Amino acid sequence: MPELPEVETVCKGLNQLTQAKIIQGGEVLLNSTLAYPLSVDEFLSIITGKVNANGAPLVIAHWHRRGKYLLAQLVNADSEPQGMLGVHLRMTGQLLWLEQSEPVSKHTRIRLFFGDNQELRFIDTRKFGKVWGIPPHTPPEKIITGLQKMGPEPFSNDFTVEYLKKRLKTRHRAIKTLLLEQELVAGIGNIYADEALFKSGIPPTTIASNLTPTQIERLHQAILEVLQKGIDEGGTTFSYFRDVMGVNGNYSGVAWVYGRFGQSCRVCGTSIERMKLAGRSSHFCPQCQKLK
Numbered sequence: 001m002p003e004l005p006e007v008e009t010v011c012k013g014l015n016q017l018t019q020a021k022i023i024q025g026g027e028v029l030l031n032s033t034l035a036y037p038l039s040v041d042e043f044l045s046i047i048t049g050k051v052n053a054n055g056a057p058l059v060i061a062h063w064h065r066r067g068k069y070l071l072a073q074l075v076n077a078d079s080e081p082q083g084m085l086g087v088h089l090r091m092t093g094q095l096l097w098l099e100q101s102e103p104v105s106k107h108t109r110i111r112l113f114f115g116d117n118q119e120l121r122f123i124d125t126r127k128f129g130k131v132w133g134i135p136p137h138t139p140p141e142k143i144i145t146g147l148q149k150m151g152p153e154p155f156s157n158d159f160t161v162e163y164l165k166k167r168l169k170t171r172h173r174a175i176k177t178l179l180l181e182q183e184l185v186a187g188i189g190n191i192y193a194d195e196a197l198f199k200s201g202i203p204p205t206t207i208a209s210n211l212t213p214t215q216i217e218r219l220h221q222a223i224l225e226v227l228q229k230g231i232d233e234g235g236t237t238f239s240y241f242r243d244v245m246g247v248n249g250n251y252s253g254v255a256w257v258y259g260r261f262g263q264s265c266r267v268c269g270t271s272i273e274r275m276k277l278a279g280r281s282s283h284f285c286p287q288c289q290k291l292k
Contacts, residue, residue, distance in 0.1 A: 001068070001089070001090060001091050001189055001190075002068065002089045002093070002189075002235070002241050003068065003187060003188060003189035003190075003191055003192055003230075003236075004065070004067070004068065004154065004186070004187030004188065004189075004192065004227055004230070004231075005192070005227055005230030005231045005233075005234075005235045005236070005249075005251065006089075006230075006235035006236065006241050006249060007065050007067075007068050007069075007070060007089065007187070008065050008231050008235075009231065009234050009235045009243050009249065010070065010089070010095055010243060010244055011063050011064065011065045011070055013097070013243050013244035013245065014063040014070070014072070014095065014120075014244055015062055015063050017097045017244060018060050018063070018072075018097075018114065018120065019060055019061070019062055019063075020059055020060065020061075021059065021060055021114050021115065022057045022058065022059055022060075022114065022115065023047050023048050023057075023058065023060065023074075023085075023112050023113070023114065024048070024057070024113045024114060024115065025044065025048060025112075025113045026043075026044050026047065026048070026110065026111055026112045026113060027110070027111040027113075028040045028043065028044075028109070028110050029104075029108055029109055029110065029111070030109040030110075030127065032127065033109040033110055033122065033124065033127070033129060033130065033131055034110075034130075034131055034132075034133075035086075035130040035131065035132050035144075036132045036133065036134070036143050036144075037133060042133070043131075043133040044133075046083050046133035046134070046135055047074065047083070047085050047112070047133050049074070049076065049082060056076055056077060057077075058074040058075065058076060058082050058083075059074070059075055059076075059077075060072050060073070060074060060085075061073040061074065061075040061079070061081075065187075066147060066150065066153075066186065067146075067147075067150050067153075067182055067186035067187045068088060068089070068182075068186075068187055068189070069086060069087070069088050069144065069146070069147065070086065070087040070088070070089075070095075071084050071085070071086050071087075071140060072084060072085040072086075081136065081137075082136045083133070083134050083135050083136045083138070084132075084134040084140055085131070085132070085133060085134070086131065086132035086133075086134060086140060086143070086144050087122065087129070087130070087131050087132075088129060088130045088131075088144075088146070089124075089129050090124070090126075090128035090129040090130065091126050091128045091129075092124055092125040092126045092128065092129070093122065093123070093124040093128070093129030094122070094123045094124070094241070094242050095120060095121070095122055095123075095244055096120070096121050096123060096242065096244060096245075096246055097118065097119075097120055097244045097245060098118070098119055098120075098121055099117050099118060099119070100113065100117045100118065100119045101117065104121075105123060107123050107124060107125045108121050108122070108123050109122050109123065109124050109127070109129070109131075110122040110131055120244075132144055146182070149182075149183050150182050150183065150186045151181075151182060151183050151184045151185045151186050152185060152186065153185075153186050153187065154185055154186070154187060154188070154223055154224060154227055155224065155227075155228075159185060159220075160220075161216065161217050161220045164185075164216050164219070164220050165213060165216050167184055168208040168209065168211060168216060169208075169209055170209060171207075171208040171209055172207055172208070172209050173207065173208060174204060174205050174206065174207065174208070174277055174278070175197065175202060175204065175206050175207070175208045175211065175219075176193055176194070176197060176204035176205070176277050176278075176280075176282050177277060177278045177280075178208050179193040179196070179197075179223075180193055180278075180280065185223070187227070188223065188227075190258070190280055190281065190282075191230075191236055191251075191255070191258045191259075192223070192226050192227055192230060192258075194257050194258040194282060194283045194284065195222075195226040195230075195255060195256050195257065195258055196219060196222040196223045196225075196226050197219070197222075197284065197289065198222075198256045198257045198283075198284060198285060198288060198289060199218075199222035199225060199226060199256065200215065200218035200219040200221070200222040201215075201218065201288060201289055202215055202218075202219060202289060203284060203289045203290070203291055204275070204277055204282040204284055204289075205275075205277065206291070226256075229251065229254070230249075230251045233249060233250040233251040233253075233254060234247070234248075234249040234250055234251070235249030235250075235251060236249050236251040236252050236255070236258075256285075257272050257283040257284055257285060258283050259283065260272045260283060261273070261274040261283060265285040265287065265288060267285070267288050268285065268287045268288055270285055270286060270287040270288070272284070272285055273285070273286050
């Protein structure tokens with residue numbers, strides 16, 4: 001599943017390509033991709049501004065990321081907010097900027113049409129991705145319920161060492177499992193949780209409440225470092241992830257442990273190991289992340 005760096009990479013690309021552009025129309029090829037509204041006609045009327053007979057075309061003011069969600073603010077000619085477009089890529093979703101004449105793949109779920117023969121396609125092999133049309137004057141979290149209990153953004157002022165210490169001191173679960181909870185911190189998934197734990201020298205099975213203040217300080221710094229490196233590298237591509245122009249992310253080439261089972265640790269040379277933890281694969285170095 002695309003995580004914060006991958007979604008941030010897509011967000012930047014969308015702002016470069018679609019900002020200040022009008023969504024002229026669209027086509028929904030798989031109705032179940034719509035999370036809200038369920039009516040295709042209603043969805044298209046929200047994102048094009050054609051809610052009523054007097055509706056004027058809407059412009060994408062900007063895209064922003066919240067956790068792993070993408071949200072496009074739509075505005076009218078007077079720059080007044082007029083609803084939003086929400087997207088969650090889930091496991092295999094891709095947003096690709098293409099010419100309308102480009103052949104439509106069988107995994108294309110939604111097409112959004114722009115001027116100059118351009119379109120934004122939502123392509124999703126496994127059909128888990130979701131798209132929302134958020135009506136005007138409606139808070140996005142009212143429609144996208146996954147936003148309601150989301151923790152702070154890692155690069156925000158709210159995600160401090162003290163915040164992390166407070167949230168972890170009473171949690172009696174493995175730290176790797178907790179890092180995957182969006183209620184703790186937004187946007188981290190399996191890849192960057194493994195990477196942050198390696199960088200901080202913490203075994204993935206460590207019970208969170210047993211972490212020392214020094215370990216939590218290292219973990220906090222490692223989270224910021226690996227996420228920023230992921231953004232700098234354009235995200236991670238192991239299978240499906242592409243940016244909006246169809247380009248792979250490069251982080252997999254510099255990853256410390258994720259996806260490197262059986263390979264030598266970049267620090268000590270020990271073979272990288274893998275285990276199942278709460279149903280998810282965890283990659284780690286048994287030497288660099290040794291229980292102390």
